[in-house]
Amino acid sequence: MTRQRISRGQAAAQTAGPAESGAPAAVPAGTDPFAYAPAPESRATARLRPSYQVFVDGRFRDGRGESIKSINPADEEPLAEVSEAGPADVEDAIAAARRAFEGPWSAMPAAQRGKYLFRIARYIQERARELAVLETLDNGKPIKESRDFDIPAAAAHFFYYAGWADKLGYAGLGPDPRPLGVAGQVIPWNFPLLMAAWKIAPALATGNTVVLKPAETTPLTALVLAEIMADADLPPGVVNILPGGPSIGEALVSHRGIDKIAFTGSTEVGKLIQRGAAGTSKRLTLELGGKAANIVFDDAPLDQAVEGIVTGIFFNQGQVCCAGSRLLVQESIADEVVSALQRRLTTLRLGDPLDKNTDVGAINSAAQLAKIRQLTESGETEGATRWSPPCRIPRRGYWFAPTIFTGVSQAHRIAREEIFGPVLSVLTFRTPAEAVEKANNTAYGLSAGIWTEKGSRILSVAAQLRAGVVWANTFNRFDPAAPFGGYKESGYGREGGRHGLEAYVDV
Amino acid sequence: MTDVLTVPSARPQSQQSPPSPQNSPGETRIGTPPWSAADAARDNASLRRFLHGLPGVDQAGAESRAAGLATRSIKTTAKAWAITTSISMIDLTSLEGADTPARVRSLCARAMRPDLSRPDTPMVAAVCVYPDLVATAVDALRGSPVGVASVATAFPSGRASLATKLADVRDAVAAGANEIDMVIDRGAFLAGRYTEVFNEILAVKTECSPAHLKVILETGELGTLDHVRRASWLALLAGGDFIKTSTGKISPAATPPVALVMLQAAKNFAEMTGQARGVKLAGGIRTTKEAVRYLVMVNEVAGSTWLTPDLFRFGASSLLNDLLLQWHKLKTGAYDGPDYVAVD
Numbered sequence: 001m002t003r004q005r006i007s008r009g010q011a012a013a014q015t016a017g018p019a020e021s022g023a024p025a026a027v028p029a030g031t032d033p034f035a036y037a038p039a040p041e042s043r044a045t046a047r048l049r050p051s052y053q054v055f056v057d058g059r060f061r062d063g064r065g066e067s068i069k070s071i072n073p074a075d076e077e078p079l080a081e082v083s084e085a086g087p088a089d090v091e092d093a094i095a096a097a098r099r100a101f102e103g104p105w106s107a108m109p110a111a112q113r114g115k116y117l118f119r120i121a122r123y124i125q126e127r128a129r130e131l132a133v134l135e136t137l138d139n140g141k142p143i144k145e146s147r148d149f150d151i152p153a154a155a156a157h158f159f160y161y162a163g164w165a166d167k168l169g170y171a172g173l174g175p176d177p178r179p180l181g182v183a184g185q186v187i188p189w190n191f192p193l194l195m196a197a198w199k200i201a202p203a204l205a206t207g208n209t210v211v212l213k214p215a216e217t218t219p220l221t222a223l224v225l226a227e228i229m230a231d232a233d234l235p236p237g238v239v240n241i242l243p244g245g246p247s248i249g250e251a252l253v254s255h256r257g258i259d260k261i262a263f264t265g266s267t268e269v270g271k272l273i274q275r276g277a278a279g280t281s282k283r284l285t286l287e288l289g290g291k292a293a294n295i296v297f298d299d300a301p302l303d304q305a306v307e308g309i310v311t312g313i314f315f316n317q318g319q320v321c322c323a324g325s326r327l328l329v330q331e332s333i334a335d336e337v338v339s340a341l342q343r344r345l346t347t348l349r350l351g352d353p354l355d356k357n358t359d360v361g362a363i364n365s366a367a368q369l370a371k372i373r374q375l376t377e378s379g380e381t382e383g384a385t386r387w388s389p390p391c392r393i394p395r396r397g398y399w400f401a402p403t404i405f406t407g408v409s410q411a412h413r414i415a416r417e418e419i420f421g422p423v424l425s426v427l428t429f430r431t432p433a434e435a436v437e438k439a440n441n442t443a444y445g446l447s448a449g450i451w452t453e454k455g456s457r458i459l460s461v462a463a464q465l466r467a468g469v470v471w472a473n474t475f476n477r478f479d480p481a482a483p484f485g486g487y488k489e490s491g492y493g494r495e496g497g498r499h500g501l502e503a504y505v506d507v
Numbered sequence: 508m509t510d511v512l513t514v515p516s517a518r519p520q521s522q523q524s525p526p527s528p529q530n531s532p533g534e535t536r537i538g539t540p541p542w543s544a545a546d547a548a549r550d551n552a553s554l555r556r557f558l559h560g561l562p563g564v565d566q567a568g569a570e571s572r573a574a575g576l577a578t579r580s581i582k583t584t585a586k587a588w589a590i591t592t593s594i595s596m597i598d599l600t601s602l603e604g605a606d607t608p609a610r611v612r613s614l615c616a617r618a619m620r621p622d623l624s625r626p627d628t629p630m631v632a633a634v635c636v637y638p639d640l641v642a643t644a645v646d647a648l649r650g651s652p653v654g655v656a657s658v659a660t661a662f663p664s665g666r667a668s669l670a671t672k673l674a675d676v677r678d679a680v681a682a683g684a685n686e687i688d689m690v691i692d693r694g695a696f697l698a699g700r701y702t703e704v705f706n707e708i709l710a711v712k713t714e715c716s717p718a719h720l721k722v723i724l725e726t727g728e729l730g731t732l733d734h735v736r737r738a739s740w741l742a743l744l745a746g747g748d749f750i751k752t753s754t755g756k757i758s759p760a761a762t763p764p765v766a767l768v769m770l771q772a773a774k775n776f777a778e779m780t781g782q783a784r785g786v787k788l789a790g791g792i793r794t795t796k797e798a799v800r801y802l803v804m805v806n807e808v809a810g811s812t813w814l815t816p817d818l819f820r821f822g823a824s825s826l827l828n829d830l831l832l833q834w835h836k837l838k839t840g841a842y843d844g845p846d847y848v849a850v851d
Contacts, residue, residue: 033814034588034806039580144578303771304568347807356580453563473565 036349039356041143046133051081052219054089054243055226057096058236064088065244070220073140074353074362074397082219085242087251090211093240094257097182097209100237105209106179108235114165116234117204121158123228124151124197131221135193136353138220140362140398141316143354153478154197157496160480161201164501168206171498177505179207180283181259184252187222188265189215189364190319190420196222198495199262200239206504208260211240213252217365219243258282260504264321267418267444267489285493285503287321287485289418290446292467293439294324294475297432298333300451301473306340309424312449312475314348314402317363318422321490322447324475326408326415328435331428338406338426345389345402352394363398363421372400372421379405379414384425410441418444432457436464445487449475468494547744554701558740564732564768573763579803583837586799590834592814593798594621595629598656598686598787598822601636602663602755608643611636613851615647622831631827632816633686637662638679645683656686656721660711663725663754665690669707676714687715688822690723690754696738697729704738708745721787721820722747726765727757735765739772749785755822760790766801770809773818783812789822795833798826 052070054063064086069078085093105113124131128151135146168177183203187195192214203210214222226241242248246269253261254276260283263273267288277284294312296305312324329337353361363369380386384405393399400421408415408425415425429435439448448467450458458472468486471477478484483499485491493503547557581589599618601610614634622628633654634644644655657679661667667675676687689711695703712720722742726735742750750769753760769786777783786809788801798821805813813819828848835843 033811034592034802035585036579036581037583037585039582148578300562301565301568302562304565304572307568307572356578453565473568474571 040354052223053083054085055241056093085244090251093211096237101209104235110166114162117162119232121155124155138218142358142361150194154194157197157201157480161205165205174507183208183260184258185212185262186249189218192218193221202500209238216245286491288491290321291442291444292324292447293326293328294449295435296329297452298330305451308475313424327426334428350391369398375419382412384408440466443489446490551702558737569764573767577800589799596816597631598633598635599631611640611643612647618653619651641682641684657684658688660689663756686719688721693728705745712746719748721749721751723751727759735768743776749787751787753790755790761788774809785818787820793825
C-alpha cells in the first residue's frame with residue numbers, strides 16, 4: 001500500500017469518478033516534498049570504551065566469568081568487550097554488600113543517605129546525553145526515547161527516593177521501618193538504566209545494600225551508573241554491579257547471603273525464582289509479563305485514543321511489560337479506529353535509532369526477534385489478518401515492522417501470550433461488561449487503558465479491571481510517585497511511590 | 508469512510524461536483540443515505556446534533572501529541588526546503604490603526620521581493636490589510652501573483668450587524684481584494700446559536716465570491732479544544748475556503764494544540780467530502796523554529812498534500828525577517844544582524 005494522500009482530486013476519484021481539472025496537483029506517490037534530512041546524534045557522545053568490567057566493593061575489576069561482546073542491535077556490530085562476573089564474583093559482591101550494610105551504610109544518618117541519592121540523581125542528569133546515546137547503542141531504542149524518557153525518568157527516581165530517605169517514619173509503614181539487608185536484584189534489557197534506577201533508588205533510600213545484575217544484552221549503562229556511584233563517593237560495597245548471563249542471576253538469587261530478591265523479567269523465570277525462594281527467609285518482589293487491554297469506547301476522544309494506542313504498543317518497539325498489546329475497541333467504531341490507526345502508522349519512521357526523528361528502533365536481540373516472528377506467524381496461521389505500513393527495513397540488525405492483527409479472538413495465541421514486540425492484536429466488544437470480561441480474561445494483570453469521555457464509565461470500569469495500573473485517556477505514562485506492579489501472573493509487590501518503599505523494609 | 512457529505516463547494520471556479528451516489532454506480536450505499544450540509548444546517552437543533560456528535564478532544568492528549576511533533580529535528584536540506592516553503596505561505600500582514608498607504612506600499616515591496624540578495628526567493632502568498640488600504644495594495648502589487656487579503660466583517664471583534672459586515676466585505680472586494688478574512692460571531696457560537704454563525708458565514712461567502720474566504724475562529728476566545736473542533740467543522744460546512752486561528756488581537760493566538768485540532772478537522776473533512784480546504788495559523792508566530800514545527804505538523808497530521816500555499820498559510824508580520832535571517836545562516840554559517848533585513 002502506498003502512503004495515503006488525499007487531495008481534492010484523489011478523494012473525488014475514489015468516490016465520484018475521475019478527478020477534474022482545477023484540483024491542486026497531487027504529490028506523486030513515492031516523492032516526499034518534505035523529506036526530513038538525517039539528524040543523527042553523535043555516537044562519540046556515548047564515550048564508548050573498548051572494555052567494561054564488573055563493579056565490586058567500590059572497584060572495577062575483571063570478572064571471573066567469560067568475556068563477551070555487547071553488540072549494537074541496530075547493525076549487529078560489536079560495541080565493547082564486557083568482562084562478565086563468575087560465581088566467585090557473586091560471593092565477593094554479596095560479602096562486600098554485607099560488610100557495607102553492617103558497616104558505614106547502617107551507621108550513617110538517614111539524611112546523609114539521602115544526600116548520596118540526590119548526588120547520584122544530579123550526576124545522571126549531568127551525563128544525560130552520554131547515557132542516552134549509550135543506551136540507544138546498546139539497546140536499539142530510538143534516541144528520542146532514551147533522551148526524553150529513560151534517562152530523565154531514571155534521574156527522577158533517584159530524586160524522588162532521595163527525598164524519602166530521612167522521612168521513612170512518615171511513610172505509613174510504622175514508626176521506624178528497618179532495612180532488610182542485602183538485596184539481590186535482577187533487571188531486564190528493555191529499560192536498562194531506568195530499571196536499575198527503579199531497583200537501586202528505593203533500596204538505598206531505605207538503608208539496604210545492593211547487588212544488581214543487568215541483562216546480558218544491555219550491561220553498559222548500568223556500568224556507567226556504577227561509575228557514577230563511585231564518583232559520588234558512595235561507600236564501597238553499597239552498590240555492586242555484576243554483568244552476566246542467566247547463571248549469574250541464578251547464583252545471585254539462590255545465594256543464602258541475600259535478604260531480598262527483586263526481579264523484573266519474564267513470568268517463566270519469575271516462577272523459577274519464586275520456587276527457589278520458597279522456605280527461605282528471603283523477601284521477594286516480582287514484576288513479570290503482561291498482556292494489557294487498551295479499551296476504546298465509542299465515546300472516546302478518537303484522535304487522542306489513536307495516539308494512545310500507538311504509544312501503548314509501539315513505544316520501545318513494544319518491548320514493554322505493560323504494553324497495550326490487546327486493543328479492545330467497541331464494535332461500532334472499530335473500522336474507523338483501525339483505519340485511523342493504519343493512517344497514523346504510515347507516519348511512523350523506522351530506522352537508525354540514533355536519528356532524532358526515528359520513532360521505531362531495533363529489536364534488542366536476535367532471540368527476541370525470533371520470538372516475535374514465531375508468534376506473529378502463529379497469528380497468521382490461526383486466521384487473523386496481518387497489516388504493516390510500508391517501511392524500509394535496514395539490511396543489517398534486528399528489525400520488525402509495526403504490525404496490527406485484526407480479526408483476533410480471545411482464543412488466539414496472539415491474544416493470550418506476551419509477544420514483547422511491536423505487534424497489536426485488535427479485538428472488539430459491544431458492551432462495557434463484555435469489555436471488562438475480555439480485558440480480565442488473561443493470566444496476566446499488569447496494566448490496562450480506558451478511553452472514554454465519560455467520567456463515570458472510567459471509574460466503574462477501572463474498579464472492575466484486575467490490573468495493577470489502569471490508565472484513563474492516556475497510556476504508558478510513568479511517574480516516580482506512582483506505584484507500579486501487577487496482579488495475577490504479572491507478579492507482586494509495587495515499585496515506585498510510597499508503596500515502593502514497603503518492599504525494602506521490615507515494619 | 509462511507510458517509511457522504513454534500514456541502515457547498517468552497518471554490519466555485521474549480522467546477523468540482525460534490526460526490527453523490529448517482530454518479531458512482533460502482534459503490535453501494537445501502538443503509539447510508541446521502542447526508543448533506545443542508546440537512547445538518549436545517550435548523551439549530553440539527554446543527555447542534557452534528558457538531559456535538561463529533562468525537563471529543565482530550566486536551567492533555569492533544570498537548571502531548573503537539574509536543575511530540577515539536578521534537579522533530581529538521582536540518583540542512585529539509586530546513587532549507589521548510590524555510591523557502593514557509594516564505595511562500597506567508598500572508599504578510601499589517602493590521603495597525605497607524606497603517607498608512609506608504610507603509611502598505613513598503614509591505615507590498617517586501618512581499619514581492621522578500622530577499623534582495625536572493626532574487627529566486629519565492630514571493631509571499633498574499634499581503635493582508637484593512638479594507639480601506641486594499642486599493643493601495645492592489646495598485647502596488649499589480650502584475651504580481653501576490654494575493655491581496657483583507658480582513659472584514661467588523662474585524663477583530665465582529666460585533667456589528669450583518670448588514671454592516673456585508674458592506675465591509677463588499678467594500679473590500681470592490682477595491683480588489685481576492686481573499687477575505689472574516690471573523691465569526693464568537694458570542695453566538697458560545698451561546699450555541701450555531702445556525703446564526705453558519706448563516707453569517709454563508710452570507711459572507713456569497714457576498715465575497717469569487718474571492719476566497721478565510722474564516723477566523725478566534726480560538727483564544729473559544730476556551731476549549733472541543734469548541735475549536737466544532738467551530739472548524741461549522742466553518743467548513745458553511746463553505747469557508749480556509750479556517751484560520753486568530754485575529755492576532757487576542758492572546759493566546761495560534762498554539763500547537765489548536766493547530767493540531769484544526770488540521771485534523773481539515774483532514775477529516777476532506778476524507779468525508781473529497782474537498783481539501785485550507786488552514787491558516789495567525790498570531791504570535793515569529794520564529795523560523797515555530798514555522799518549521801508547524802510545517803512538520805501539517806505534514807504528519809493533515810498530510811503532505813497540505814504543504815502548499817493553496818492549503819496552508821501563516822498570517823504573520825515579523826516571521827518573514829526571521830526566515831530570511833535563518834536562510835542566510837544556513838547558507839553562510841553566520842548570523843546577519845537585524846539591520847540586514849527591512850524593518851518595515
